Amino acid sequence: MKKKVNKKTLVEPVAKKRPWYRRLGSWIWGKRWWVMILIVAVLGGIFIFGGDENKRAEYSLVNISRGDLRQVVTATGEIQPVNTVNVGSQVSGTIDNLYVDFNSTVKKGDILLTIEPSVLQATVDEANASLISAKSQRDYAKNEYERNKMLYADGFISRAEMEQSETTYQQAEQSVKRMQSQYERAVTNLGYATITSPVDGTVISRKVDVGQTVAASFQTPDLFEIAEDLTKMQIETSVSEADIGVIKDGQPVTFTVDAYPTETFEGVVRQIRLSPTITSNVVVYTVVIDVDNTDLRLKPGMTAFVTIIISEKENVWKAPNAAFLVRTFNGVADESVINGATPKTHLMLMRDENIVVVPYQKGLSTATETEIVSDEIQIGDKIITGRVGAKTMSSGNQMRMGNPMGGPRR
Numbered sequence: 001m002k003k004k005v006n007k008k009t010l011v012e013p014v015a016k017k018r019p020w021y022r023r024l025g026s027w028i029w030g031k032r033w034w035v036m037i038l039i040v041a042v043l044g045g046i047f048i049f050g051g052d053e054n055k056r057a058e059y060s061l062v063n064i065s066r067g068d069l070r071q072v073v074t075a076t077g078e079i080q081p082v083n084t085v086n087v088g089s090q091v092s093g094t095i096d097n098l099y100v101d102f103n104s105t106v107k108k109g110d111i112l113l114t115i116e117p118s119v120l121q122a123t124v125d126e127a128n129a130s131l132i133s134a135k136s137q138r139d140y141a142k143n144e145y146e147r148n149k150m151l152y153a154d155g156f157i158s159r160a161e162m163e164q165s166e167t168t169y170q171q172a173e174q175s176v177k178r179m180q181s182q183y184e185r186a187v188t189n190l191g192y193a194t195i196t197s198p199v200d201g202t203v204i205s206r207k208v209d210v211g212q213t214v215a216a217s218f219q220t221p222d223l224f225e226i227a228e229d230l231t232k233m234q235i236e237t238s239v240s241e242a243d244i245g246v247i248k249d250g251q252p253v254t255f256t257v258d259a260y261p262t263e264t265f266e267g268v269v270r271q272i273r274l275s276p277t278i279t280s281n282v283v284v285y286t287v288v289i290d291v292d293n294t295d296l297r298l299k300p301g302m303t304a305f306v307t308i309i310i311s312e313k314e315n316v317w318k319a320p321n322a323a324f325l326v327r328t329f330n331g332v333a334d335e336s337v338i339n340g341a342t343p344k345t346h347l348m349l350m351r352d353e354n355i356v357v358v359p360y361q362k363g364l365s366t367a368t369e370t371e372i373v374s375d376e377i378q379i380g381d382k383i384i385t386g387r388v389g390a391k392t393m394s395s396g397n398q399m400r401m402g403n404p405m406g407g408p409r410r
Helices: 007-014 020-030 032-049 051-057 118-154 159-192 395-401
Strands: 059-063 065-081 084-088 093-098 111-115 194-196 201-206 222-227 232-240 252-257 265-279 282-292 303-320 346-351 354-359 361-365 369-373 382-387
Touching (some): 065 282, 065 361, 111 222, 232 303
Antiparallel strands (some): 059 382, 065 232, 065 303, 084 222, 093 111, 111 194, 201 222, 265 282, 346 382
């Protein structure tokens, strides 16, 4: 006998399971009131707590801070001794002996080197022989003239013969003077074979060696370079014509050198030279800075990265230069708030979520920041430079203005 099969039992296991998103939709529909309440609460929170941020987001703001400002001019220059003497030779010859070397300390009159003197000594001997011969001829001419004067007085010779002997004597006398001068010149040149230091100082350069020939025919060759006092140095730096107007004698200077990268040295402006030079089509002037080098750490030839301090102010209100590029307040705030104010004399501020306009003046300016002189600035104020997405100044005008503050470049 066959067993009866239940059809429902066979159909249920093959039924398909509903997708997850349908089940989620069914759950949300069943809980729809709670979901609606949650959405309303979130939107209300955004409206209550996020409204101020949305209001702020409508404007471009720049922070006002309080701090120090320093207006400077930067440049580079070479450290040099204040006074350097080049020692040369007035005579030609071969270097016989050297008595100093690099970094030697010398006193005025110390022997630096000698030139082989044989040729110069021969010239002295020749000039001396010529001088002795000239003196002999002069003595003979003098005696001849004295005799002829007596003979002429007694009428034994003519006046012409007496005058001829007088002329011969005078020429012999001049010849002696000429030979005397040549002899003294030869002796002086022999003395130049011994070269001495003209000043007290330190030898910073030696350009000759023993055995080298010195030729002084057309110009005096440089043999040594002597720095008078290495404890007092100077920096010669070039400053462009755009910045030279703010530099004055006596201004403080700080500088660094690569040899001591973590240290800052000090100096003072001593001289602004009036002779301009043109470098890459830019007119520059030489500014001389005095430097104390008592510890002898600074060496001649070092490159100094100079900062000339023009002016300094402490604890002032300041803002980035971009905050002062605003051309108009129109379209940023209501006319009742602006009340005829212009960006030249007033700042538009965001204060406690309100827009206010306060008068101000520009003070000390640097390449990045400008001092704000105003008694109405408060902590937390921000400068409004425009609405988000609105143009307060065209890029072309910005480029033409260059540095908006007109201050020295850093």
